[in-house]
Amino acid sequence: MTKYTYMPEVRRVFRCTVPNENIRQVFLVDGILQEEENERNGIVLQRGTNQMGLKLHISGDHSQEPIQVISVRNEDLPRPLEFSNRWELAPGAVAQIIVCDHTMQEYLYKTFRYSQIKVGDGAHLDILFMQNEHHRSNYRLDIDAQLNELSGLDCHILSLYGGVIQNTLHVNMQRPGAVCNLDGLYLADGEQEVLYDITVRHDSPGCDSRQLFKGILDNHARASFDGTIHVAPGAQKTEAYQANHNLLLTHDARITTKPQLEIYADDVKCSHGATIGRLDELELFYLRSRGIPLAEARMLQQMAFVQDVLDRVRNDAIRSRLERMVESRLRGEFTKCSHCTMHCC
Amino acid sequence: MLSIKDLYVKIGDKEILSGVNLEVKPGEIHAIMGPNGSGKSTLAAVLAGRETFTVTQGSAVFMGKDLFELAPEERARMGLFLGFQYPVEIPGLTNVNFMKAAVNEQRKYQDLPLLTSGEFLKLMREKMAIVKMDPSFVGRGVNVGFSGGEKKRNEIFQMAMLEPKLAFLDETDSGLDVDALRVVARGVNKLKTKENAFVVITHYQRLLDYIVPDMVHVLYKGRIVKTAGKELALEVETKGYDHIIN
Numbered sequence A: 001m002t003k004y005t006y007m008p009e010v011r012r013v014f015r016c017t018v019p020n021e022n023i024r025q026v027f028l029v030d031g032i033l034q035e036e037e038n039e040r041n042g043i044v045l046q047r048g049t050n051q052m053g054l055k056l057h058i059s060g061d062h063s064q065e066p067i068q069v070i071s072v073r074n075e076d077l078p079r080p081l082e083f084s085n086r087w088e089l090a091p092g093a094v095a096q097i098i099v100c101d102h103t104m105q106e107y108l109y110k111t112f113r114y115s116q117i118k119v120g121d122g123a124h125l126d127i128l129f130m131q132n133e134h135h136r137s138n139y140r141l142d143i144d145a146q147l148n149e150l151s152g153l154d155c156h157i158l159s160l161y162g163g164v165i166q167n168t169l170h171v172n173m174q175r176p177g178a179v180c181n182l183d184g185l186y187l188a189d190g191e192q193e194v195l196y197d198i199t200v201r202h203d204s205p206g207c208d209s210r211q212l213f214k215g216i217l218d219n220h221a222r223a224s225f226d227g228t229i230h231v232a233p234g235a236q237k238t239e240a241y242q243a244n245h246n247l248l249l250t251h252d253a254r255i256t257t258k259p260q261l262e263i264y265a266d267d268v269k270c271s272h273g274a275t276i277g278r279l280d281e282l283e284l285f286y287l288r289s290r291g292i293p294l295a296e297a298r299m300l301q302q303m304a305f306v307q308d309v310l311d312r313v314r315n316d317a318i319r320s321r322l323e324r325m326v327e328s329r330l331r332g333e334f335t336k337c338s339h340c341t342m343h344c345c
Numbered sequence B: 001m002l003s004i005k006d007l008y009v010k011i012g013d014k015e016i017l018s019g020v021n022l023e024v025k026p027g028e029i030h031a032i033m034g035p036n037g038s039g040k041s042t043l044a045a046v047l048a049g050r051e052t053f054t055v056t057q058g059s060a061v062f063m064g065k066d067l068f069e070l071a072p073e074e075r076a077r078m079g080l081f082l083g084f085q086y087p088v089e090i091p092g093l094t095n096v097n098f099m100k101a102a103v104n105e106q107r108k109y110q111d112l113p114l115l116t117s118g119e120f121l122k123l124m125r126e127k128m129a130i131v132k133m134d135p136s137f138v139g140r141g142v143n144v145g146f147s148g149g150e151k152k153r154n155e156i157f158q159m160a161m162l163e164p165k166l167a168f169l170d171e172t173d174s175g176l177d178v179d180a181l182r183v184v185a186r187g188v189n190k191l192k193t194k195e196n197a198f199v200v201i202t203h204y205q206r207l208l209d210y211i212v213p214d215m216v217h218v219l220y221k222g223r224i225v226k227t228a229g230k231e232l233a234l235e236v237e238t239k240g241y242d243h244i245i246n
């Protein structure tokens, strides 16, 4: 077991190539913010409740300056670690945040991370959660998002490693004209388990939500996907879509998927769909007939399967980096990121 | 180059090929004709390594090797190519990434250095020009949303990229307009050398006006019932199969 130690004085160890050298990085080690509270260019960074977690309050347009929050588990604590992060966008603000969750050692970490998101009127938040722990960790992410008038939320979740990963998302379209895109990719093998529970509530008229979740399950991996779209009475002109597609690579892998619609308004466009499939035999033959070996052909098929989820990450630099990570994860090469000396994300 | 002897093939309990014999030598062009369901595509697919079929008897030796001992990708890397009657769509995989993987595997096999991105794109452009394929196709999903004719062109383009020793073209001419037919035929003729060979499966004599075969075979109920020169194609077209079989 390799032991890594957090060394705040050695910044370079955390210098990931996501998405450029000058990205602002904020560290949380076992839920404790590693810098003083501060305010810069309209971004207020504070500690959260009980000195745990963080609170980011953002105003102004920061679309060109993504912030990366690196949240690592280090100490082996007797109890589950539980903390809450808050992301608040003032009206009209634009922000891009990447949250990378890691473990430094291979203890049986158990972590509950709450994420409270508030997107002010006309504001837009693009937030990406990288879940990259290890096969013995127990990980829980609870996202609670409130969208205000004409606001936008793009939320991407990439689950690469973790023993049990449990993602609960509650999105509330509470004011008219909000738009929300939720997507996620879960790649699980061995004995990994990924559990999703999503509720998108359309409480106001004229809001759009689009969900696309895809999973590839290998070996004995298990996943479940519960997704509910709730359209309240009066939430007319709602457009809400949900899709969950799964690829099972073995006969032992299991997925249960339950998309649900609860619609109490009449002028709405809603759809949901779920599929469970295996690698297509004819596609595989086509690839192999061009000289591509079986293992590589299967890889290409899997990459093809996840491509539309990755395409929803609009930042090119981040997307191409995610593509590489997903590819090496699927090749089984990847346990920790190879691009940074810290072997975190 | 290819020698098929007494080949019997089944799918499930159904026998589809019942004793096929065929010899292809370098520099030759063969045409296989035959009514629907006679087993033409099956023959090509079995040689390329489609696993849904079972070979129950007979042999196929390609470049001195028993084809049935080899995985589909090994056959391809040795220089066997199949132009599919129904090219497969692969959403999410771009043509360029598909061909990059294929060409690189072939170069690895041939002990050649891998191409740089620049070299690869240049090669792609060159080969696309041969089949007059629009450059915008490189970034699109493999065959996704391609028209019937565009899919067939894409098969020829892939063949041009891989420069096989022996290519089976399964109804590459079906569904092509006259111009596309000429483009495809020109592609084949351009790739034709003394060292390689083609087997074209077709229902129409018109393709054979452009790609002139040395030999025409008629496959009927899983057997080659007649072999002759290119005049056989014309005979098939004017008189029909009944006349030839009887």
Ligand SMILES: Nc1ncnc2c1ncn2[C@@H]1O[C@H](COP(=O)(O)OP(=O)(O)OP(=O)(O)O)[C@@H](O)[C@H]1O
Binding pocket: B011, B014, B016, B034, B035, B036, B037, B038, B039, B040, B041, B042, B043, B052, B085
């Ligand atoms: N997967 C399959 N399952 C059952 N039967 C099959 C399967 N594939 C092919 N066959 C049968 O095998 C026979 C030969 O098919 P094949 O596709 O080789 O014919 P073909 O000569 O290429 O016909 P066409 O001119 O219509 O393309 C047909 O009767 C077909 O129905």
Ligand SMILES: [Mg+2]
Binding pocket: B040, B041, B042, B085, B170, B171
């Ligand atoms: Mg056929």
